[in-house]
Amino acid sequence: MFEPAMRHLLDAYIRADESKVLSTFDDMTLVDLLVERPEEAVDSLPGGIRGNGRSVAETIENNVRRLIVDEMSVNPRYYERMSSLLDALIRQRREEAIAYEDYLMQVSALAAKVRGGEDGGSYPSDINTPALRAIYDNLPDELLAERVAEPGAQPWLILEKLGRWPLIRRFGKP
Numbered sequence: 131m132f133e134p135a136m137r138h139l140l141d142a143y144i145r146a147d148e149s150k151v152l153s154t155f156d157d158m159t160l161v162d163l164l165v166e167r168p169e170e171a172v173d174s175l176p177g178g179i180r181g182n183g184r185s186v187a188e189t190i191e192n193n194v195r196r197l198i199v200d201e202m203s204v205n206p207r208y209y210e211r212m213s214s215l216l217d218a219l220i221r222q223r224r225e226e227a228i229a230y231e232d233y234l235m236q237v238s239a240l241a242a243k244v245r246g247g248e249d250g251g252s253y254p255s256d257i258n259t260p261a262l263r264a265i266y267d268n269l270p271d272e273l274l275a276e277r278v279a280e281p282g283a284q285p286w287l288i289l290e291k292l293g294r295w296p297l298i299r300r301f302g303k304p
Contacts, residue, residue, distance in 0.1 A: 194237065205260075
């Protein structure tokens with residue numbers, strides 16, 4: 131009943147020009163682009179940002195920080211470490227203690243760690259899934275963490291006893 135009248139109003143009073151592409155991320159986030167194609171990440175930013183090194187750095191920092199905040203509930207200790215590393219990089223950039231190209235390489239490496247959720251070999255060999263890394267990082271003491279790493283351990287039962295339900299809900303029981 132209202133559709134023809136609404137269509138007439140839209141056609142008569144609303145005009146829209148063709149959209150124009152500001153940047154081509156190919157359905158990738160900036161962090162994904164930074165990790166997979168770091169040399170193209172800066173070039174794919176809109177012209178107003180790309181021309182200013184400080185704007186590029188702050189855009190990258192904000193995107194990495196957003197990813198850290200989004201993933202914080204999965205493994206708080208790990209992402210707190212990543213946040214501290216990002217803060218240190220930001221501080222170095224602001225104090226001009228690091229060259230821009232070195233900064234981009236280091237923030238790209240940090241983005242890969244944040245996105246992958248891995249810290250490069252600081253876990254025992256049996257801790258080989260994101261769920262087990264989250265459990266291992268967030269256990270209250272080393273003894274419990276070692277028990278989780280033992281072959282045949284059932285970390286879900288330990289989590290239930292400790293009341294770590296967000297981790298169980300996020301990764302599910304095996």
